[in-house]
Amino acid sequence: MTPEIFVTDPSWPYSKAKTAVLTAASAVIREDGPRAATLKNIATRAGITEPAIFRHFEGVDGLFEGLFSAYERVYERSAKAFLAEGKGLAKLRDASLTLVENIAASDNFAYVLLFARHIFRGYPELKARVTANDAKDQAAVLACVNEGIKAGDIRSDIDPVSTASSLIGGIYVTAVLWIESGCAFDLKAVYADRWDDFERMVATKPAPKSRESKPARERALAYFPLRPVAVAKGRGSASKKAAAKLALKAAPGRKSKESPKALKASKPEVKAPAKNAPKASVKTAVKKAAPVKKSPAKGK
Numbered sequence: 001m002t003p004e005i006f007v008t009d010p011s012w013p014y015s016k017a018k019t020a021v022l023t024a025a026s027a028v029i030r031e032d033g034p035r036a037a038t039l040k041n042i043a044t045r046a047g048i049t050e051p052a053i054f055r056h057f058e059g060v061d062g063l064f065e066g067l068f069s070a071y072e073r074v075y076e077r078s079a080k081a082f083l084a085e086g087k088g089l090a091k092l093r094d095a096s097l098t099l100v101e102n103i104a105a106s107d108n109f110a111y112v113l114l115f116a117r118h119i120f121r122g123y124p125e126l127k128a129r130v131t132a133n134d135a136k137d138q139a140a141v142l143a144c145v146n147e148g149i150k151a152g153d154i155r156s157d158i159d160p161v162s163t164a165s166s167l168i169g170g171i172y173v174t175a176v177l178w179i180e181s182g183c184a185f186d187l188k189a190v191y192a193d194r195w196d197d198f199e200r201m202v203a204t205k206p207a208p209k210s211r212e213s214k215p216a217r218e219r220a221l222a223y224f225p226l227r228p229v230a231v232a233k234g235r236g237s238a239s240k241k242a243a244a245k246l247a248l249k250a251a252p253g254r255k256s257k258e259s260p261k262a263l264k265a266s267k268p269e270v271k272a273p274a275k276n277a278p279k280a281s282v283k284t285a286v287k288k289a290a291p292v293k294k295s296p297a298k299g300k
Contacts, residue, residue, distance in 0.1 A: 009073065012073065013069065014066065014069075015056075017056060018056045018057070018066065020046055021042065021046050021048075021053060021056055021057065021063070021066075022063070022066050022067060022070055023046075023107075023108065023109075024042050024043075024045035024046035025037055025042045025045075025063050025066075025067060026067060026070070026107075026108040026109050026111065026112050027045055027108045028041050028042055028045050029067075029108075029111060029112065029119060030108045030111040030112075030179070034118065034119045034122075037060065037063070037064075038060070039053055039059070039060060042063065061123075064119075064120065064122075064123060064126070065126075067112055067119070068120060068123075068126050068129075070109050070112060071109070071112050071113055071116050071130075072133075074102055074103075074106050074109060074110075074112075074113045075113065075133055077098075077102050078098065078099040078102050078103075078137075079133070079136060079137060079140065081094065081095035081098035081099060082095040082137070082140035082141060082143075082144055083140060087147045087148070087151055088147060088148045088151040088153040088154070089148045089151075089153035089154055089199065089202075089203055090153075091144055091147070091148075092141075092144045092145065092148060092154075092167070093195060093199070095141075095144065096167060096171060096191075096195060097188070097191070097192070097195070099171060100171060100174070100175070100187060100188055100191045101188055103175050103178075103187065104178075104187045104188055110175065110179060111179055114172065114175055114176060114179070116130040116133075117130050117131065117134075137168070138164065138168065141164040141167060141168055142160060142161065142164040144164075145160045145163045145164045145167075146160055152204055153203060153204060153205075154202050154203065154204065155202055155203070155204055158202060163202050166198065166201075166202075167198060170191075170194050170195075170198060171191065174187065174190060174191050174194055175187065175191075178190070
């Protein structure tokens with residue numbers, strides 16, 4: 001399915017047929033990686049023949065150029081948010097949420113946006129443009145952070161580069177987990193929670209943290225799929241005991257598929273000594289070393 005972000009874009013240069021091929025290529029790359037983006041796999045995904053692709057693109061290279069155009073469209077929409085009017089922490093928040101919203105609306109193209117350096121590494125010119133765009137993003141976020149420090153919204157005792165890096169890293173990690181989970185959770189809602197935590201760390205006057213609601217806990221469980229449920233829902237010593245039991249069960253070598261009888265039979269049988277047995281039969285005899293015989297002294 002073609003993302004709405006392209007359907008509603010009047011300046012999108014490709015026809016519906018070309019866009020369908022690009023959508024199929026982005027889906028193949030997201031599921032199996034860039035090396036799987038062969039004409040055969042893309043044609044199968046798009047429901048067309050391989051020769052039909054050549055009517056729209058000049059082979060695989062033309063396809064990747066088309067994918068780069070899609071990447072740039074998503075990037076430009078996101079980059080404009082950090083250059084919009086406003087200042088301080090409010091501008092940084094609006095731009096971050098807009099970026100996440102664009103990622104969520106990009107469907108399979110979100111993978112192309114997040115892993116552009118890896119996808120276009122075989123095309124030096126395209127990779128250089130991706131690197132330049134990443135540098136622009138970092139500079140735009142850093143400028144917003146510095147504006148917030150001057151406005152008194154963002155703490156000045158934290159290095160601005162660290163604040164900007166934390167923001168960019170938080171967006172990236174949340175989006176990657178969303179993609180790897182098969183879009184199993186609401187990306188915008190989960191990142192809104194992450195932003196609240198970020199704001200409480202960097203804001204000079206952080207908003208008070210409200211009590212976590214049930215939907216927020218459910219989003220947290222989706223965001224951390226590897227966290228045991230007992231630890232996520234419970235508190236205190238009971239949850240710690242439950243976590244310890246889960247850890248013991250998951251530890252390698254703790255659980256065996258064999259039945260208790262089979263395990264008992266496999267162990268060597270050790271007989272206990274009889275109660276009335278003499279001590280000599282229980283203790284192992286230890287041989288004493290023979291005394292060294294002294295030779296008689298020779299007369300002078």
